[in-house]
Amino acid sequence: MKETIDLINVNIKNLTSLWQTASEPINSYFKEPKFDYSLIEYSEWPNKLWFNQEINKNTIALAKEKLVSVSTNLTIPYWDIHNSNSFEILEQNGFDLKFEQTGMSIKVNHLFTELKTLSLKKVSSEKEANLWAKLFYKSFGYFTNPILLTKSQKNTNYYIAYDQNEAVGTGILHTTNNVSGIHSVGIIPEQRRKGYAEQIMKLLMNQSIKINSDYITLQSSDMGKGLYLKLGFEEQFTIKNYALPQRV
Structure with missing residues (x-):
């Protein structure tokens, strides 16, 4: 169980690190006490706002205040890892579910056959x-x-x-x-x-x-x-x- 939790955490860390790495060199990565966000004008990717803790009404209110203050639309990923239904707070506050993804991982120790062309x-x-x-x-x-x-x-x-x-x-x-x-x-x-x-x-x-x-x-x-x-x-x-x- 602990290994699964650790893999989930490193998966999320890798993903958010990518967003940060992409936006930081052009001064488009921002860190707030409750969340981080990447806001790049003239780009649709990565442009995310992500929470660094379990969400509640207060954190959602702060995020919403930030989102309505900027001109670029940001996507909010919600990690369904807390065994709660806290995502309902997002929906109750006017957020629409755009799409879902599945976090996956693998430990591999063998090379795959590659197509030569x-x-x-x-x-x-x-x-x-x-x-x-x-x-x-x-x-x-x-x-x-x-x-x-x-x-x-x-x-x-x-x-x-x-x-x-x-x-x-x-x-x-x-x-x-x-x-x-x-x-x-x-x-x-x-x-x-x-x-x-x-x-x-x-x-x-x-x-x-x-x-x-x-x-x-x-x-x-x-x-x-x-x-x-x-x-x-x-x-x-x-x-x-x-x-x-x-x-x-």
Whole structure:
């Protein structure tokens, strides 16, 4: 039980560290007593507000006050880890549930067979950052300011997936201590149903093993969960993502 709790905590730590790492170099990460938030203008990702403790009416009121004071919409992830129904406080205060994810992790000690034609290219130039942002938008429908990719690369690698010379998708590998978090594995619509997502995952997992990570974590949509279970990941907790209705 303790190991499960620890894995949940390191999963959340890796995720929030990614948001902080992406936004801090451009002075867009902010820390309040009850919550942290990333607010980047001209970008839809990461733009999150996350709590560092169990929520209550007071913390929600403070967060709501902050959200209505800024012009950029922020998503609030709620970690369903407290064995309570405190998420109901969000709903009672006008927040809408946008989507849910599942926190998952795996401890691996063997390399996966890689598809020879598929490769990952680390983003290392402005041109590649622009291409990554374009692929990310086509895959997920969220705009990311390309400047984030060139400013936050100390522990974060942004990858473009190529089938020979054709760009087909994206991925992020973010490391915190002995944990590798896999994020934003996306395939552009015209290249889906060809097995690329699985191959990208295997490449990223192999990279994690090569840098001696003890665990690999991710946050799955319902669509991706079957693939991650197939690769050996275990489900551990639910993330409910909320937002205030957009102001006109």
